[in-house]
Amino acid sequence: MATQLASNKGDDARILSSAVAKIAEFWGLSNAKLGIVLGLSQATVSRLRSGQTTLDPASKSFEAGQFLLRLFRSLDALLGSDDAASRRWLDVANLDLDARPIDLIDSFKGLLTVCDYVDAHRARV
Template sequence: MAAQAHLQSRGDAEVLTSALAKIADFWHFSNAKLGAVLGLSAATISRLKCGRSVLDPASKSFEAGQFLLRLFRSLDALLGSDDDAARRWLETRNLDLEARPFDLIDSFRGLITVCDYVDAHRARV
């Protein structure tokens, strides 16, 4: 049973790692930027992107990755799968957040704040 749980968590890690690499491509995040969001080095991000490593499901980086995926999915739903619009939204100063979401997501607290903000707007739609 423990081996099966390990395989499942490894599979989850592979799926999330792959999804984060795609999000980084869609939003034109450098390895350094994705690393800042996940709390990892640019070199580690490079290894993740090329499949030589996966996020550890027990790590804070994995949790941050889940929030980044949540943000991606929320913006995707709000903006009709328009990656350019999502990227522009991230890069534009937001009066409610008092900063560019792009800058806020470098901290775990900021990432959660941006996710909650977008989800609150999704609830109104």
């Protein structure tokens, strides 16, 4: 049973790490930017993107990765799977948030705020 749980955590880490790398690619996030969002060094992000390492399920970086995935999925649903529109939305100053969402996601609190904002708009649809 313990081996199976460890295996599931390893699968979760691999899947989330792969998803985060793909999100970074879709949104054009540099290693430096993704590192800031996840709280990781550029070197670690480089290894993550190449599949040489995964996010640790017990880490804050893993949790940040989960929220980044949540944001991606929420924007994807809201904007009809248009990656370019999602990227533009992130880059444009948002009057409600009083900042560009791409700048807010640099902190964990900002990432949560942007996720909650997008989810609130999804709920209205």
